[in-house]
Amino acid sequence: MTRPARLAALGAALSLSTLVSGCGFLGIGGEEPGDIQVYSARHYDLEDAFVEFEEETGLSVDFIYGDDTELLERLKAEGDETPADLFVTVDAGNLSNAADQGELAPVDSEALRGAIPEAYRDSQDRWFGLALRARTVAYNPDNVDPAELDTEDTYAGLTDPTWRGRLCMRDSTEAYTQSLIASLIDLHGREATLEIVEGWLANEVEIMSNDILLLEALDAGTCDVALVNHYYYARELEEKPDMNVELFWASQDGAGTHVNISGAGVVRSSDAPAKAQRLLEWLATDGQEAFVGGNHEYPVNPDVAPDDVVAQFGEFEAMPLDAEAYGSLNAEAVDLLAEAGYE
Amino acid sequence: MTHLAVRRGRLDLRPRRVAASGRAAWSLLVLLVAVLVTAPVLAVVVDGLVRSEELLLPRDLDSMVVTTILLMLGVGAGTLVVGGGLAWLVTAYRFPLRNVLVWLLVLPLAMPAYILGFVFLSTFDASGPVQGLARELFGQGVWSPDVRSLPGAVLVMSLSLYPYVYLMARAALVEQSRTTYDAARTLGASRGRAFRKVLVPLARPSLAAGLALVMMETLTDFATVQYFGVKTVSVGVYLVWKGSFNFSSASQMSVLVLMFAVAVLAGERLLRGRARYHQRGGRGQGLEALALHGWRGWAATGACVLALAAGFFVPVLRLVWWAAGEALADPAGFVDPRFGGYLANSLGVATLAALGCVLVSLAMSHAVRLGGGRVVRSAAQLTTFGYAVPGAVIGIGVLLAFAWLDRALERLGVPGGTGLLVTGSVAGILYAYLVRFLAPAYQAVDASFAKVQPSMTLSAMSLGAGPLRVLTRVHLPLVRPGVAVALVLVAIDAIKELPIVLLLRPFGFTTVSVWVYQLAGENFWEKAAFPALVIVAAAVVPVFLLFRQVRAADERAGR
Numbered sequence: 001m002t003r004p005a006r007l008a009a010l011g012a013a014l015s016l017s018t019l020v021s022g023c024g025f026l027g028i029g030g031e032e033p034g035d036i037q038v039y040s041a042r043h044y045d046l047e048d049a050f051v052e053f054e055e056e057t058g059l060s061v062d063f064i065y066g067d068d069t070e071l072l073e074r075l076k077a078e079g080d081e082t083p084a085d086l087f088v089t090v091d092a093g094n095l096s097n098a099a100d101q102g103e104l105a106p107v108d109s110e111a112l113r114g115a116i117p118e119a120y121r122d123s124q125d126r127w128f129g130l131a132l133r134a135r136t137v138a139y140n141p142d143n144v145d146p147a148e149l150d151t152e153d154t155y156a157g158l159t160d161p162t163w164r165g166r167l168c169m170r171d172s173t174e175a176y177t178q179s180l181i182a183s184l185i186d187l188h189g190r191e192a193t194l195e196i197v198e199g200w201l202a203n204e205v206e207i208m209s210n211d212i213l214l215l216e217a218l219d220a221g222t223c224d225v226a227l228v229n230h231y232y233y234a235r236e237l238e239e240k241p242d243m244n245v246e247l248f249w250a251s252q253d254g255a256g257t258h259v260n261i262s263g264a265g266v267v268r269s270s271d272a273p274a275k276a277q278r279l280l281e282w283l284a285t286d287g288q289e290a291f292v293g294g295n296h297e298y299p300v301n302p303d304v305a306p307d308d309v310v311a312q313f314g315e316f317e318a319m320p321l322d323a324e325a326y327g328s329l330n331a332e333a334v335d336l337l338a339e340a341g342y343e
Numbered sequence: 344m345t346h347l348a349v350r351r352g353r354l355d356l357r358p359r360r361v362a363a364s365g366r367a368a369w370s371l372l373v374l375l376v377a378v379l380v381t382a383p384v385l386a387v388v389v390d391g392l393v394r395s396e397e398l399l400l401p402r403d404l405d406s407m408v409v410t411t412i413l414l415m416l417g418v419g420a421g422t423l424v425v426g427g428g429l430a431w432l433v434t435a436y437r438f439p440l441r442n443v444l445v446w447l448l449v450l451p452l453a454m455p456a457y458i459l460g461f462v463f464l465s466t467f468d469a470s471g472p473v474q475g476l477a478r479e480l481f482g483q484g485v486w487s488p489d490v491r492s493l494p495g496a497v498l499v500m501s502l503s504l505y506p507y508v509y510l511m512a513r514a515a516l517v518e519q520s521r522t523t524y525d526a527a528r529t530l531g532a533s534r535g536r537a538f539r540k541v542l543v544p545l546a547r548p549s550l551a552a553g554l555a556l557v558m559m560e561t562l563t564d565f566a567t568v569q570y571f572g573v574k575t576v577s578v579g580v581y582l583v584w585k586g587s588f589n590f591s592s593a594s595q596m597s598v599l600v601l602m603f604a605v606a607v608l609a610g611e612r613l614l615r616g617r618a619r620y621h622q623r624g625g626r627g628q629g630l631e632a633l634a635l636h637g638w639r640g641w642a643a644t645g646a647c648v649l650a651l652a653a654g655f656f657v658p659v660l661r662l663v664w665w666a667a668g669e670a671l672a673d674p675a676g677f678v679d680p681r682f683g684g685y686l687a688n689s690l691g692v693a694t695l696a697a698l699g700c701v702l703v704s705l706a707m708s709h710a711v712r713l714g715g716g717r718v719v720r721s722a723a724q725l726t727t728f729g730y731a732v733p734g735a736v737i738g739i740g741v742l743l744a745f746a747w748l749d750r751a752l753e754r755l756g757v758p759g760g761t762g763l764l765v766t767g768s769v770a771g772i773l774y775a776y777l778v779r780f781l782a783p784a785y786q787a788v789d790a791s792f793a794k795v796q797p798s799m800t801l802s803a804m805s806l807g808a809g810p811l812r813v814l815t816r817v818h819l820p821l822v823r824p825g826v827a828v829a830l831v832l833v834a835i836d837a838i839k840e841l842p843i844v845l846l847l848r849p850f851g852f853t854t855v856s857v858w859v860y861q862l863a864g865e866n867f868w869e870k871a872a873f874p875a876l877v878i879v880a881a882a883v884v885p886v887f888l889l890f891r892q893v894r895a896a897d898e899r900a901g902r
Contacts, residue, residue: 033850034850043861062850063850064848064849064850065861066845066846067842067845069588069589069590070735070738070845070846073590073739073742073846074742074846077739077745078742078746078766079746079749081749081759083850093588097588097589098588101589171572173569173574173578173581173582173585178586206469208468208491209464209491209570210461213465213468220469330586330587331583331586331587331592334586334587335401335402338401338402341403343572343574
């Protein structure tokens, strides 16, 4: 083939593939949308849960996974035309914020009220917690005697000089860190929380950008104590049963371990609110195992048992969760971390 | 015969009479593109001014600004040394494996920063295998560098971004007429002096263009800097945004990032200077490469391999290692059945984006060349801003702009307004890509245009060719190298791109990068390794195509 002919052939092939894929993209000849459309900042095996839901109810679910705050902006920008029926997201502050910005509609459901403890749903019924995660202490048992850990306020106890050079934690850009600090501000006030963070820094806390890295560092012995989400520990433990890391439930003689929720609410301008409510109710009851199981989270529904890996961690007392405070104090938490110089 | 360094601020020989009517349409086109491309960015700025009640800037803003400047300067210097040095090495010398290395050296482009950053950290930080081995060999007290730091980030970003400078610099060196250099040599200049006094000044516009791209990438990066704990102003945008769960509060921070972008573009203009370098006689022949023998040759090979290993092969091996582990553990579930569809989506959008950006760039460069004056030239420059704005911010800007348009149309009585145009189809993604990736396309095409003698355009037009004919028959064949580079850069960028797709995709539209993000976001790195490798492989294809073309051109030119 001559050169121009080859170029022409390449061009023709390109345009053809472009045309075909273009039609697909633009929804020409695309599939019918599902009965319920979900925007979700969560994805762990969410798909399996939705398949199960469809098998049980005959209602099909489409979902888009995205970043929590970005999906909220999308919801706001789409306004009345949004295809979304249900908004699923992580972090109580985020849920409370979506409700405050008027994006979620109240749902009057006896089933939801019966399934979810009051502490984990909105007082105005606009959002409902579905899964629970704890952020607590993990340690390397070779280097740490758990008796050394403060049982009344474990987070504040890590400011003790005995922990100098032995701490590892997540960075300040991480929502887990921010929400923990927001809850501490709620609990102790700003001044005392600032002192706690400064105390961690005085102990030369090593900051890492990933919970798995924290656990690996503990396992390798380069850190003695770290703050991690319980489900990362569960996951690592499942993969590496001989991992030399133990979990410690923080502040059990005090305010309890810091927890946060994933949850959902029906979108204000949903065109299928009844179906969305049905999915929400299912997720809070029969679908709990499917919703939390893949990620080793705790079901919010007290009638549903946590999975086997998590069950062996035992019961723990959770710090009371104030979603509005998480929402309103999060920006202050970011500011506090910056003031303390916590990277 | 080469026309060396024609120095002038503007084309004073513009064919004013020849094609006044045709020119106006082309100028208008540039203005239209500028409006289209700046609209989402403007939407963000306006939204910030209108909606946020108080000034919400992070407390450590000054340190963020300093960090950003240091990072940009560091990465700029790093890429200039690595990219520029390697480009010089492969064009001026012949050494073992040069012909292969010439194109392999672009490969780090195929590695998304969010993958490279993580792979680097997990390999080299305290609990990683390298330091672990060091501890086993030398005991616990062995020196351990702080990888998660500003220097660490500079190193990693320089290694992943140097191909921008390399590509531009190489194109500049290859397109240069040999005669210029030969003239300097016959006049008694040493090889080094001819390099400094003739080649570098002639390559300056291209180097500046490459550096500008690198700096803008550095400015908008979020993934790598976050892994390395480097708080830049872009991290500030995310911190304010996510920290308050509301984008409006982060608009002012976005404006600050825009100011950095302005500074980068102004810097690029400054570097290019008022000089316009043109060479007569179409595309140059390039330098004659000097053969390096013995250890010198192998040292040159070694330098190239080292850069490649650090920026490409080591991370790829690490990914392969993870992927292999995953494949052995679960051979049946290793490849998700929907993966083919995701890949088709990635390639489809990338192709559309590359074609679109390059067509628009060509039209703009052409219009500027036809002589639209200061306004048109500024408008064309304005369209490159998008590259310096973080993808998520552009995504929000597109959403905002269309939300306004939708409401305006509804108020005018159009039922349903724009409907769900942006997020109901890939139109929104493609639009955002145009905004974001027009810069690399335009820089590459324009750099090639800069080397086309104005007299070429003039003669064609005075011979009666209309603007379109000049474009297709004169300009396009001359700037083909720039077009090829532009296609490749946009395609690779688009395959790797994440935040825009994540935000604007319609239901059922998943790309490979979204898939990687879903897995990596939850630290399923072993599971993410295979799709990550596929992204890398997909990005390697355009690189390979580009260099086949380049090599063919080299052979025709007898190099």
